[in-house]
Amino acid sequence: MEKRVKGISSSCVTISDPFWSQMQKKVIDVVIPFQEKVLNDEVPGVEKSHAIENFRIAAGLSEGEFYGMVFQDSDVAKWLEGVAYSLIVKPDAELEKRADAIIEIIEKAQQPDGYLDTYFIIKEPEHRWQNLHECHELYCAGHMMEAAAAYYDATGKDKLLHVTERLADAIISRFGSEEGKEHGIPGHQEVEIGLMKLYHTTGKEKYKNMARYFLEERGKNPDYFYQEKVKRGWQHWGQYSLDKLDVTYNQAHQTIYEQKEAVGHAVRALYMYTAMADLAGTDGDERLYGACRTLWDNIVGKKLYITGGLGGNSEGEAFSVNYELPNDMAYAETCASIAMVFFAHHMLEMDMDGAYADIIEKELYNSTISGMQLDGEKYFYVNPLECEPSVSGKLFGYRHALPVRPGWYACACCPPNLIRLVTSLGKYCFSESDSTIYSHLMIGQKAEMEKADITIKTRYPWEGEAVYGVTPKTEQEFTLAIHIPYYVDFEKQEAYLTVNGEKLDVQSLMKKGYVYIKRQWKAGDQVILHFPMEVRRAYANEHVREDAGCVALLRGPVVYCFEGVDNDGLLQSLRIPKDLKAVPELCEDGVLKGNVLLKIEGVRMIGSGELYSEEPPVKERAILTAIPYYAWANRGENQMRVWMLEES
């Protein structure tokens, strides 16, 4: 592990980017207000949320019964976190006032001992902390801590921070490895992330120590949840039984140091890895870093969809076995891809390796934002790489993989997760060490770093150029390290990097995916990174059954897909020639306006019409159209494929 270089606060960055500014605008103008209405039960046709009303009832401000999931509180927390980041991007005094009001209610709902979970406060006060396996009190606590840290960061207001400190203190007083404490662990990891954020915001070691406790206690006793169940004698979901539990599902089967393979519920896993990586970096803990690296390598080497999707097994929304990456049955939850950004970002802090930034790019431009309809109004939880409308969302095995985004769900995890990712995008753009400013992403912006203000102008991901303007705040020499995407090859391509118009010898300045430019920077210095945006073909490892014989197309970080609506149906009858001729074309109207599409000279195979024929199908030339994967399913139900058969 290298010396840790922490990421920056999103408040240091003002995004001004043709691609991302409109994404931020969508989540701020459409998704946040919509979710606020949902939380207040003001949207007809959407299942009642009751989440804010639950807090009111718990606070004694309203009368009534708890309603919703046992983890309903987390919806409010996630919304508050999104609001916090959005206030940085776009200040909104009215919104802030409404958020403040909700925080006041939350504060009033908190119990004198620091406890905070409206389900148990209202409904089953005698059952507090007895069902960590199913009841998600720690999960909700974690989200509230994340919200509190973000809200403090954005507004300087510390009311929620203090609420969550009291909550964290209550947790610390109850759980731990010490004699007399309960050796508990959460059924759904998340509190570990929350505690780390509380530590980063307050500087109080006890929160970091508690995060370490939860991480290191996990798997020490694989029967913990079972013993908890036997002891309490009741169950939240389904009927009480003495059946054994599958604790690979929530990664409690082994200690974090023993786990060599990413298994179980993908979001639980990735939240855990995120906290592990944050803690490893924070403490400079080599052993923990090694554990992170082992799991990272397993994911990136054997369990990641080319779109950045994670989770090949819809049962348990889980990682499947190595190399089992079904396209039409993928789970690939939006939240898992978002969590992969968190994980990658912490890994990058420990090891300034462009491979991590490349994965962040892959996630950002593909299977995170594919979760949102282009108008911001509907959402996918599941992001398959193939869709057949007669099957997807309908038949056994495929019910989870809907052909179009269905709108708001009762269990609202993915949309608010997208809000917080998109509004906090700034924090993934730069890191700064004593000597170096690292630029990870080509996103148009104005960034205020310690050593310099930096502007980036770019039309990435559609064009391969970024113009960096550097205005140093110091006369000292320092290094600007710019991440070069893995697919840019200065040896083979007409790519260049200039400083004030002079080409640099990139090869000699490149280390693990970053070009290090060390100089005495002067106001007005301009760096231009330029590379051709070629359409690239990717092939999957031959262990991946589902992609055998197929090719996927990429341009820059964008993975492309084919939809039936552009290609006259039957995508499986199309073939991509080995000698690929693909022309990028800016889409100038319709719902895909502004996206670069690909026009490809392809082939269509036409058979005899019989179910089986002993005559090979005949080939017909066809002009094919590919669109960015993230933009699929915006034109009604139709077929979609990422992996296309290569011509034979």
Place this chain on the structure above:
Amino acid sequence: MEKRVKGISSSCVTISDPFWSQMQKKVIDVVIPFQEKVLNDEVPGVEKSHAIENFRIAAGLSEGEFYGMVFQDSDVAKWLEGVAYSLIVKPDAELEKRADAIIEIIEKAQQPDGYLDTYFIIKEPEHRWQNLHECHELYCAGHMMEAAAAYYDATGKDKLLHVTERLADAIISRFGSEEGKEHGIPGHQEVEIGLMKLYHTTGKEKYKNMARYFLEERGKNPDYFYQEKVKRGWQHWGQYSLDKLDVTYNQAHQTIYEQKEAVGHAVRALYMYTAMADLAGTDGDERLYGACRTLWDNIVGKKLYITGGLGGNSEGEAFSVNYELPNDMAYAETCASIAMVFFAHHMLEMDMDGAYADIIEKELYNSTISGMQLDGEKYFYVNPLECEPSVSGKLFGYRHALPVRPGWYACACCPPNLIRLVTSLGKYCFSESDSTIYSHLMIGQKAEMEKADITIKTRYPWEGEAVYGVTPKTEQEFTLAIHIPYYVDFEKQEAYLTVNGEKLDVQSLMKKGYVYIKRQWKAGDQVILHFPMEVRRAYANEHVREDAGCVALLRGPVVYCFEGVDNDGLLQSLRIPKDLKAVPELCEDGVLKGNVLLKIEGVRMIGSGELYSEEPPVKERAILTAIPYYAWANRGENQMRVWMLEES
């Protein structure tokens, strides 16, 4: 529809065939005695059957409680039917005595009013005939009728026949379209087949009329089962609820004349189509024939696996939507393929079209016998076309598709169904009309027809030659019509048909897949059909997503597959060249001894080892081995594929 030409009784044929005689030997020597032991609860480690004991208790010969499925009686019936056909193939006085004894118990169990179902006699006498939807009294009755007809055919003994006549009379007196009768239909079709067999054996019209009633009543009131449920107020499976029922599952959603697509549980559907086709042929009913033909065309044109498997949706063991034929998730139940033989055989009786005989061949050599381990000791219910041991039988979506045959099931449908198919094989070989003897299958045998004794000598399916010896019983001219498999092309191939050494002009004698040889036959006349057995490539319709880019190999009627054990693992990395060079090779030892394997000059694609690479994989030459599909999974858990990618 042509004038119906009924099939013959299996007692007219003595199979003497290198391929089929050993299959018959296996089911007679291994499967029948094993099932007898199971029925008598004499096999340790196999779930208790109790099926014969249930009859003893119902007969008052024993004391105790009913045990088993509500349709446990059908296991006894199916075994008796298999025994009947086996006694024709291989007389066995001791076995016959034991079967007689069981029939005596059955007779004693029958109630004075003709009712016969041990579950309700012993356990819930007050609930008789109230739950046709779930409780399968009519299903069990149908199997008992089939057993009775076969046993009478084989032994001339009519005790069971009389039992089932009384049972049928009880059914007729209760159900029907007449005023005062219950307008009932069975939840699982089968009684229709049984009633038709009872009619064919006894000549009594009332049984045929009752079969017609059950077929034509079906779907007239799609809510029948729901109304039955509401009326009775209890449920056999699961908790009583007022939920609506999915009656496409058991084909009760429309009348048989309105149904245009094969839907729902494949075995239920195919049993129904079988009875429809039998009735259509028996009555010369053009409208009913049209209904059969519509469903046949849908299956053969859109819903049939190349192996003959039926049922692309494991949920409900059902037909999937058109062209949805997943290979690794196939259900393709052994029983469904067996039922397809029944259906095809009745269709052939109405229309002497080789296409029906071709489907019978496809079923016989592929997805029926794939249900049985080569040693006869274990069975598949599910016959997938692709197996990946890390996934098949283990993961969600694939649990039903086991990688090896697991032995006897608690619900014993497929093994006894295989017994009756293989032991009654003779009846599918010939038909005889006033003018013509039709030979449908190239199976070595001695057949006694009305007009002639005919012997066939052949090493089919491994060699493309059959030698017919004709010994006429009449001096009249008559026609011998020989089915020519669809893949034999006398114009293109070195194929010939000779009579006593003289080549015939086949083209002029051919009509719908049969060569009609009309002459005054003399004792000692010899017909030789000869054709080259080429390895053929088949391509699926481009609507079939799962087979796109792939080719399947066939030789004669045998569909081939590739197993990992022969091909150094990773079948999806192999490619079949377009310019196929495949050499047949007789396997001379090991468990596959006697089978013709294929050695193919193929290609293996080797990638970079990374999960995704932008370099195309490199090709390496490889000698590949294909084995007959039916013989897969006889050498332990390993990968298997029928559809292989073609080289690109």
